[in-house]
Amino acid sequence: MLEVMMKPLQNQVLSPDLLQYFKVLQFSSEELREYMEQMAQDNPVMELKDIRVAGLYVPDREAGAETAELDGEANAFSGISAAEWKRMEIQRKLDWLASTDHQNRVYYGDDTERANDDYIQDLREYGESLQEYLKSQLVDSLFPGQDREIIDYIIDSLDKNGYFSEPFSVTAAIFHTDEQKIMKALQVVQDLDPAGVGCRDLKECLLLQIKRRNVHTGERTDANKRKVRLLSESIIAEDLRELARNRIHLIARKYHIDIETVHEAVAEIKKLNPKPGNAFNDRMNFQYVTPDVLVVTLEGNFQILAPDFHIPRFTVNRYYSQLLETCEEEKTRKYLRDKISQVKRLQDELKMRSSTLIHVSRALVEHQHRFFEMGPGNKIPMNLGDIATKTNLSISTISRTFRCKYLQCRWGVYPMNYFLTYAIAGKGEKTVQKKECNVTIEHIKAELCKIISKEDKRKPLSDQEIMEKLKDRGIELSRRTIAKYRLNFGIPDRYGRREFSQE
Known part of the structure; x- marks a missing residue:
């Protein structure tokens, strides 16, 4: 006999409006701007204006939240004028340009090469690709016909680092020629x-x-520098494997020279760029980041601001608003009501988005107060659940709020996900979320670097010895875990850290 039983089930069904709000909430600044521009194209009632010069969404401390427009007027919050906010934004962009000016630079010890590097940097500022830059150096009259075609093909085949990895036989087959011609190209x-x-x-x-470098600077350097540079060339040609293993003493013994000279040659090698094409690639892919949240200190307290000057202003077109009042055709009136409601819903969604951003960011700052007071290296364990508990919001809402959002404070601009860090599970191999444990990966890295910086460079510490020293500092990890973190932090093993001196 079949028995039919009925059990009550609870399913959470999100309304279309709430789903739309979640969509807006998780947008990055760029995605939100694109979404609004597309919406303005699809909705004739929506009138998109210029991006505001300055503006802040400031929560009402008692009655919720409201938007403060700063079109030339003094900011109602903290007395900062619109002109001052604009000046701060321009200064921040200038600071960013200054900080990135030397990124991915190859510093040569020669003034001529340094000037050439500056020229390449200028080309990168204008967005010229590696291929365009290489082809601009070729003189057409010197490479007629198929020769130029092969050269262009090789240039176009370079990877992002500037390497050519295609076998000569393959290239020769493409152009129906011999490999010798490919080598010359x-x-x-x-x-x-x-x-x-x-x-x-x-x-x-x-x-x-x-x-x-040796050809360009050979006549302008003294005998000792020429000796060092020729040695560096020999090491690259024959001893890269020994150099990678830090076997300085073996290299010195091979060339019958002192260890100090080998160190000088290694210093020359470190000035070279292993990825000469990557400088162009990195500059072209770099994007300017607009912070979604500002954390400022006023009268000793942290204040959370959500700048909205990067979000386009919009309103309901006055013509269609008046048409709704005068039009008698019900079909047209319904169409206009729907489109106007769509615009007003977006206004409400943006207010809710800013309010949620501030609410969540305030909880983040409270949890990570050590970081905001003392700077990088002072984060404590934090996960999405911690913020959800503090804000009484769901973890999915917190996740959407953190997605592709950036926070600016006195220490710099950080992705909000940067502050998600987990506690280490004692002497195991797993990472867990324990509130009673205040050891983060960043803290382990800082302590590990402190220990290594104080070790005897002629006899570096083993992972076992590092484990004991970390234990003395209250951090219990297995030797295996220490080795894993050391590799992740880019710290060589004891043999790679060893420094050799002349006996």
């Missing part, structure tokens, strides 16, 4: 700037650079 590319492009592996990349 590649040599033409390798003679272009920046030095090192067109290489087939790391060794060739470094050799192309060091040989060009």
Whole structure:
């Protein structure tokens, strides 16, 4: 006999309006701007205005939240004028330009090469690609017919780092020619700037650079510097594997020289760029970040602001608003009502978005107060659940709020996800979310670096010895876990950290 039982089930069904709000909440600034522009194209009632010069969404401390427009008037919050906010924004952009001016630079010890590097940097500022820059150096009359076609093909085949990895046999088959002709075309590319492009592996990349440097500066340097640079060329050609293993003493023994000279040669090698094409690639892919949240200190307290000057202003078109009042056709009136309601819903959604951003950011700042007071290296364990508990919001809402959002404070601009860090589970291999544990990966890295900075460089500490020293500082981890973190932090093992001195 079949028995039919009825059990009550609870299913949470989100309304279309709430689903739309969640969609707006998770948008990044750029995505939100694109969404609004597309909406303005689809909705004739929505009138999109210029992006506001300055504006802040400031929560009402008692009655909720409201929007403060700063079109030339003094900011009602903290007395900061619109002109001052604009000046701060311009200064922040200038600071950003200054800080990125030297990114991905290759510093040579020669003034001529440094000037050439500055020129390449200027080209990158204008967004010129590596391929465009290389082709601009070629003189058409010197490479007629198929020769130029092969050279252009090689340039277009370079990867983002400037390497050419296609076998000569394949390229030769494409152009129905011999491999010797392909090699000559590649040599033409390798003679272009920046030095090192067109290489087939790391060794060739470094050799192309060091040989060009030795040729350009050979007559202007003293005998000792020439000796060091020739030694660096020999090390690249024959001893890269030993150098990677930090076997300085073996290299010194091989060339019958003192260890100090080997260190000087290694210093020359470190000035070379293993990825000569990456400088162009990095600049072209870099995007300016607009912070969604500002954390400022006023009268000793942290204040959370949600700047909205990057969000386009919009309103209901006056013509369609008046048409709704005068039009007698019900179909038209319904269409206008729907479109106007859509615009007003977006206004409400943006207010809710800003209010949620501030609410969540305030909880974040309260939880990570050590970081905001003392700076990087002072984060404490925090997960989405911690913020959900503080704000009485769901974890999914917190996740949407954190997505693609940036927070600016006195220490810099950070993705909000940067503050999500988890506690370490004692002497195990797992990472857990324990409120009673205040050891984060950043804290482990800081302590590990402190220990290594104080070790005897001639006899570095083993992972076992590091484990004991961390234990003395209240951090209990297994030797295996320490080795894993050390590798993740880019710290070599004891042999790679060893420094050799002349006996």
